[in-house]
Amino acid sequence: MSSLVTALSKPLHDLTVAELAAGLKAKTFSATEVAQYFVTRAQNDMGTSDPVQGADNTWGTGSFLALNPEATLAQAQAADARLAAGTGGALEGVPLGHKDIFVTQSFPTTAGSKMLEGYRSPFDATVVRQLAEAGMVTVGKLNCDEFAMGSANENSAFGPVRNPWDMTRVPGGSSGGSAAAIAARLVPAATGTDTGGSIRQPASFCGITGIKPTYGRASRYGMISYASSLDQAGPMARTAEDCALLLRALCGPDPDRDSTSLDVPSEDFSRSLNDSLEGLRIGIPKEFFGEGLASDVRTAVDAALAELTKLGAKLLPISLPLTELSIPVYYIIAPAEASSNLSRFDGVKFGHRANNFTDLESMYKKSRAEGFGQEVKRRIMTGTYVLSHGYYDAYYLQAQKIRRMIAQDFQNAFKVCDVIAGPVAPKVAWRLGENANDPVADYLADIFTLPASLAGLPGMSVPAGFGSGQGKPLPVGLQLIGNYFKEAQLLNVAHRLQQATDFHLFKPEGV
């Protein structure tokens, strides 16, 4: 009942997924009212998304790329009918936004690329369908780095996303629109995808909670491919409790649609949220706490770890010796797979086609050159090179071998600890444009999220405090990494931390 009491006393945008679900079931408010409320909030944000300061002295976040109020309200009315009939799903009527990397029938899908401007999918991604079957209502599509390639959401063809905690700073990426929209209370939850940290790092930068499940647990069908052996969908919300609810709907085998999908059923990820942490062994990788870690991030992470020890957990030092090498290994494997995946964009069946060309070959080359942005082209070129004759063994194959060693290092670590904890990123959100001419600088900042991605392990980011942002508080996330299929354990640790701390309840100024 506590969820319901809260649902009556707070504005809708401050309610969590759990509170909204309880309020909808108790008919405290209708799904249609909730949908209209969030659509209006999103419209207001979109209306001021121009980088020029709005008349009301505010900036929009640039989170949303597309809304379709008619489709949203139709979904909400159907949810109300099911709620009235008592046949509603677990999350009936609760609104969410989808990262624009998931294809949707009712909304345009761009993957943040000019290549897909105006594209309409003939089907819904499996993840989108499953969340709809759980009763969720789609508010709109959320901005992201082009084809999920980026760590700051500055690579979107439709403009950057701004961090609600400081509008001059990046929200992280590539799921930057998802993270910023949740932090700005434009949606209570969103989908994200994580290839090298794209759920965890923006969650950290925006002070929200996000989890990437074990590779293969969530279907990749309808999730526009970047690096297929790494891409994984996951939920983003404000609390671990909400992420557990969403993850249950999002996971599950997709045997006919995704050949890499594992034959592992979804589960009740909420079942152990309140378990005691007494005796929990948390491994602290020394490579995550080197001299490159900013002191404000370190202070916040240390405080969160101290909090976990008060709850009964024990910290023990471990080593993940190949942590630094995960950067070159990832930035070989991911572009290699991207160069192959993105070959489908040829201007024939869908996507951008150049206006002027002489023959088929020139149509391909001009269409692709015009449709793809700078970073995407750079990764296609890099990937083409490392896969080309004479270089495959030295780069791609060698990277895949080191990938096994990285994964094995984690297995060795999990012999002595239950979960691994550390920072998500070496520093707080940086300023828009700060790394504009230095892509390698962005790559380096991915160091702490890449190892778990390469190993395919579940990982999450939980608000752990705030760093120094020249007058404005900038969120810091604690990263938790679990062994394969141990999502429930990660959520348990995160939930207990959120019961002992209130960082996830803080709001950016003006929200």
Place this chain on the structure above:
Amino acid sequence: MTRYKNVRFKSQLGLTVAPQLKPAFFTAHKMSLQSQDMVRMASLAKLEINPQELELMRTSINDFFKMVQAIGSVDTTGVEPLAHPVAIIQDVTLRLRDDVVSETNRREANQQSAPAIDRGLFLVPKVVE
């Protein structure tokens, strides 16, 4: 167990993103792509990139490859490449579905985003004289 031919990359990365503080091994290697390599890659990748843009890209890709050289210092003798990460703990078979018709004819929906169609066919420039 010694897995490194050398350990010079260890703890040298510094994690800083300030370019002037990039560690020594980033700039210690000589391997670099030449302009003709870039032209060849652009052709293989079907990207028409003008020479100035290609030259700028060459600089940033070479910056990246300086970092990549570190992977050559890891001894991977006897290590199998890892493709599906969960294969580290269990056998993973990439399944194939039964070879039966599972889709209904949705030609119109499937062609709704095509740049050029005529009578249900995708149009491309003439390829056969």
